[in-house]
Amino acid sequence: MPEEILQQGHLILIQDYQFQDGNDSKDKFLIVLNRNDEFAYIIHTLTTSQNKLNLPSDNFGCSVVGNIPYFFIQKEIELGRNKFSFSKDTFIFFRNNVRKENLSSFLKYDKSNLILKEKLPNSFLKRLLKCMLKSDFINLDIEKELIEMKEQL
Template sequence: MLDEILQQGHLVLIEDYQFQDGNGSKDKFLIVLNRNDEFAYVIHTLTTSQNKLNLPSDNFGCLVAANIPYFFIQKEVELGKNKFSFSKDTFIFFRNNVRKENLSSFLKYNETNLVLKEKLSNSFLKRLLKCMLKSDFIDLNIEKELIEIKNKL
């Protein structure tokens, strides 16, 4: 089951995600950028509808404001074959949330807590990767691998 859910391009909802600092839980989205037999490259993030920085939010896709790259998705825009859409305008920031994770780290989740919401297209993934690679917060240890993933899409 876990193997089927953690595939390239999958948008996965982790219900009742337990924060690493032990301070509670909340539903959290995960985007699988790529994976192999050992690792998954993921954006492990709370998407947010909060625009506390008053960033531009008129165009779908990558935007950069005040040297902050982010990916913006308007509410109710269908993201793929399953016609999944967020109910609110959604901002994806790339700060300490793009990771190379050992597949075994996902074993802590109950299979019922991992819900496949959408299969994102390669073109969507490529746009997302191009945007995230503009961030100064991408771990330099995996940046080269992320560039290779983007170039293969």
């Protein structure tokens, strides 16, 4: 079990991520918001460089347009100590992608498929949590836990 990689603040690339419907796989990023001995609180970042909604993309961080909160990261902005940056402007939306996932669900991945890209600073995590809590799509069952995580950072 690659427990050392599933730590708070880790930005992880999963090679050949298997979608829950079992019909497809592709490389996918996730951010570990927090974890305990049983669960990882993660955001499957659903990163996209496509701005189909024509949302403002000039400010790093959280923006809300209408009732759509999103977190924007400009390309080549270094996110932490490892100096990882996305090669394209990246939007993170919060629609059905913030989960409390059992650690055992990661057993299906070979350790070599879980690649630590960055250890995000607490200040970044706090901003991300604050932004995602503005979304109407956050699972109400874990919203209280997400609020507690944000306050502990």
